[in-house]
Amino acid sequence: MAINILVRFNPARPKAGEDVRVQIVAQHPMEPGTRRDASGKVLPADHISELSVTMDGQLIAQVKPGPGTSANPLFAFKMKASKAGRVKVTCKDLNGQTGERTADLTLA
Amino acid sequence: MDRRKFLKASAGAVAGAVLASQLTSALAQGALEGEDLANLEKGLRQVLGKGFRDLTVSQQVKLVAPTIAESGANVPVEIEAGLPADQVKAIHCFSDKNANPLLFTVILSGVLPYYATRVRVAETAPVRAVVETKDGKFLLASQSVRVTVGGCG
Numbered sequence: 001m002a003i004n005i006l007v008r009f010n011p012a013r014p015k016a017g018e019d020v021r022v023q024i025v026a027q028h029p030m031e032p033g034t035r036r037d038a039s040g041k042v043l044p045a046d047h048i049s050e051l052s053v054t055m056d057g058q059l060i061a062q063v064k065p066g067p068g069t070s071a072n073p074l075f076a077f078k079m080k081a082s083k084a085g086r087v088k089v090t091c092k093d094l095n096g097q098t099g100e101r102t103a104d105l106t107l108a
Numbered sequence: 109m110d111r112r113k114f115l116k117a118s119a120g121a122v123a124g125a126v127l128a129s130q131l132t133s134a135l136a137q138g139a140l141e142g143e144d145l146a147n148l149e150k151g152l153r154q155v156l157g158k159g160f161r162d163l164t165v166s167q168q169v170k171l172v173a174p175t176i177a178e179s180g181a182n183v184p185v186e187i188e189a190g191l192p193a194d195q196v197k198a199i200h201c202f203s204d205k206n207a208n209p210l211l212f213t214v215i216l217s218g219v220l221p222y223y224a225t226r227v228r229v230a231e232t233a234p235v236r237a238v239v240e241t242k243d244g245k246f247l248l249a250s251q252s253v254r255v256t257v258g259g260c261g
Contacts, residue, residue, distance in 0.1 A: 019220065032228060034207055053219075060218035068203060068211040068228045070182045070259075076224035077216075 003028055003048070003099030005089050013108040014081040024075040024089055026051070026099060032067035051075060051091040055105075081107060140252040142233040144204040151202055151209030156238070158246060163238060166247035171237040173251050180229040180259030185211075187237045189221035189247070196221040198240040203253075205233035228259035 004027040014020040026048060033045025051063040061077055088102045149160050172186035189196050199221070201211040211227045221239070229235065232254045239247045 022219075055218065058218065060216075062215040062217075064213040064215075065225075066210045066212055067208050068206050068230075068259075070226040070228055074224065074226050076222075078220040078222040079218070080220065 003091055003093065003097055005091065005099045005101040007087065007089055007101055007103040009103070009105060013106055015108050016081060016083075018081050019078050020081045020105070022053070022077045022079065022087065024051070024053070024077075025072060026075070026091055027072055028093065030065075030067075030069055030071045030073060034067070046094050048073070048091050048093045051089065053077065054088045054090075055079075056085045057088075081105065083107070140234040140250055141254065142205060142231065142252060144233060147206075148202055148204045148209050148236070152238075155200060155210050155213065156240070156246065163246045163248040166239075166249065169237055169239050169247045169249035171235065171249040171251050173235050173253055175252070176254045177229065177256070179257050180231065180255040181257075182226050182259070183229050183235075183253060183255075184224070184226050185235060185237075186224040187222070187239070187249075189239045191221055191239070191241065193218075193220050195241050195243075196239060197242050199223050200238040200240065201227065202236045202238065203227070203229050203233050204236070206230045211235075229253055229255050230258050231255055 006025045008023045010021040010023060028048055031043050031046040035043050037043055045067060047067055047069065048065055052059060053061045063075055084105055084107050086102055086104050091099045145160055152158055152160060168190040170188040173183060177183045185201065187199055196216055198216065199214045202209045203211055212225065214223050234250045234252045236248060236250045
């Protein structure tokens with residue numbers, strides 16, 4: 001099952017030159033590998049290990065979360081809204097599952 | 109006990125109390141609650157190849173985290189660097205007492221030096237933001253987070 005990713009811009013339609021906050025939420029349990037289930041067995045680690053953000057094909061940020069990131073993690077960046085473009089987020093977890101989402105940034 | 113002996117003894121006691129209070133206030137400024145430098149050092153060496161002494165404490169790094177977190181499984185952390193965007197290479201974040209002290213690494217190339225996320229903190233310990241600049245400097249900001257329920261067990 002692919003990882004579901006949500007992308008939101010705040011403000012949704014920024015003016016040119018304004019700072020825009022890019023909020024990314026990935027729906028993932030982010031199992032750190034230290035927790036135990038009811039019978040005392042250690043749950044194997046399964047967390048997102050890599051998340052990349054590109055803008056019009058150019059890499060703008062890359063996150064490498066360790067096991068110490070919360071479930072359904074939020075990743076928020078700030079950038080200058082100089083032009084409209086397509087933001088693409090891709091991620092990969094330790095089990096090899098991937099997720100992908102594109103969002104269009106439009107200027108007011 | 110006569111008056112003279114009493115005065116001498118009480119003067120000593122007062123001096124001792126003053127010294128003790130100075131000591132504890134110095135400790136409060138120098139060390140953060142739940143500090144574990146040995147574990148942190150291990151993580152720093154592994155990730156950055158640097159030790160704690162190679163980091164410079166900087167006012168330019170702003171770390172926003174709660175002082176008391178109800179659940180260690182979900183602690184919001186916000187890091188901002190007061191530097192031009194093209195000077196910041198990466199942001200790292202560590203927590204002293206986690207089994208794996210590295211919480212995350214972000215490599216920035218085109219966004220402003222700002223990052224917000226939610227992290228797991230195993231137990232009461234300082235959270236440390238390390239901003240890596242293009243000229244190879246590591247700037248540090250720390251804040252202690254008191255955790256009532258751990259986030260890793």
